[in-house]
Amino acid sequence: MPDDNVSSLTAKREAAVAAFADVPREPGAKKPDPILVADDVKRNFGGLLAVDVDHVEIQRGSITALIGPNGAGKTTFFNLLTGFDRPNSGSWSFNGRSLHGTPPFKVARAGMVRTFQLTKALSKLTVIENMRLGATRQRGESFWRAMLPFTWRSQEKDITERAEDLLARFKLDTKRDDFAGSLSGGQRKLLEMARALMVEPELVMLDEPMAGVNPALTQSLLEHVSNLREQGMTVLFVEHDMDMVRDIADWVVVMGQGKILSEGPPETVMSDPRVIDAYLGAHHDQSLAELEQEFESGALTAAAEAELSGDVAAAPSSEPQAPPSPTEDAPIDGGPADEKPAEETVAAERTGDTKDGR
Numbered sequence: 001m002p003d004d005n006v007s008s009l010t011a012k013r014e015a016a017v018a019a020f021a022d023v024p025r026e027p028g029a030k031k032p033d034p035i036l037v038a039d040d041v042k043r044n045f046g047g048l049l050a051v052d053v054d055h056v057e058i059q060r061g062s063i064t065a066l067i068g069p070n071g072a073g074k075t076t077f078f079n080l081l082t083g084f085d086r087p088n089s090g091s092w093s094f095n096g097r098s099l100h101g102t103p104p105f106k107v108a109r110a111g112m113v114r115t116f117q118l119t120k121a122l123s124k125l126t127v128i129e130n131m132r133l134g135a136t137r138q139r140g141e142s143f144w145r146a147m148l149p150f151t152w153r154s155q156e157k158d159i160t161e162r163a164e165d166l167l168a169r170f171k172l173d174t175k176r177d178d179f180a181g182s183l184s185g186g187q188r189k190l191l192e193m194a195r196a197l198m199v200e201p202e203l204v205m206l207d208e209p210m211a212g213v214n215p216a217l218t219q220s221l222l223e224h225v226s227n228l229r230e231q232g233m234t235v236l237f238v239e240h241d242m243d244m245v246r247d248i249a250d251w252v253v254v255m256g257q258g259k260i261l262s263e264g265p266p267e268t269v270m271s272d273p274r275v276i277d278a279y280l281g282a283h284h285d286q287s288l289a290e291l292e293q294e295f296e297s298g299a300l301t302a303a304a305e306a307e308l309s310g311d312v313a314a315a316p317s318s319e320p321q322a323p324p325s326p327t328e329d330a331p332i333d334g335g336p337a338d339e340k341p342a343e344e345t346v347a348a349e350r351t352g353d354t355k356d357g358r
């Protein structure tokens, strides 16, 4: 990335962070310029109160992370806000306009789009066809207009140009005519993000953008998300990857058992003992890369085994351990433990398989 871009990104981030300077670090805190405001939003599934949000505001022009343990209600809350599910009660507004009862395509037209944990790219359509479908208000959609090509041809051309620009920006232009089904998990995430931008949204909601993404694509995905703020958009994302949250979020909202438990800048939230207890566990201050290294060295496995057997004394110290010798358990090059699971498997493991149908 050129230096100019880096300094401009930094300036945007500084401005976004500065906007939170006087915001109290408490659940439901008022923001200076909220783009999205939700009140008393509740959603029951039988006896389970999956979402029970008293009040939350999302600051315009910022990147806000919504974190919380599995089952905290994050995806359900996303579904409610974007019209994919209906609440038992509550209200919310986007740019001051109530969106309660608004169907998803109208929510997208209003400027609020979302992506899904398991991507919704249509695998039997090509990449460019998927992109074109992302555009709303297409004139040829009505029967009579469809009969009069001169009324929609120029719009078709504009849509294709915009789609091609976005594909180039997301480095998917070489895949333009490939079936979406042939893309890797990470490329599909990029396609979904690019497609969401076809409606020129003001607020982009990303549900676990990192799930199933190959490490090689991680950095590029992070840059794309940061770039959304750079281009003046607001981002709200759900993520379990704490590296991503630390790296790019200006503000973090923590959910647990349907409620907003805590809010604040990433460093404050991630050192909050309640959040650590509820969510982050003992390794909250470590990056995934460090954890991976420990895992590979065997230190984490030994610690976990000792913890399970109750033999705390047997747990190794936090000092780095020497890797096991190749003559021990570890297979030499290319053994099963060396094989990386396919992205799809990782995605399925990390996201569960029941989400998308909802």
Ligand SMILES: Nc1ncnc2c1ncn2[C@@H]1O[C@H](COP(=O)(O)OP(=O)(O)OP(=O)(O)O)[C@@H](O)[C@H]1O
Pocket (backbone or CB within 6 Å): 045, 048, 050, 068, 069, 070, 071, 072, 073, 074, 075, 076, 077, 358
């Ligand atoms: N359609 C549904 N029917 C019944 N229960 C549901 C349904 N959707 C979600 N739930 C339940 O609501 C609770 C919140 O689920 P949700 O998927 O919103 O959590 P989450 O915070 O997104 O979790 P994760 O981080 O695992 O994605 C969970 O207990 C879940 O089992």
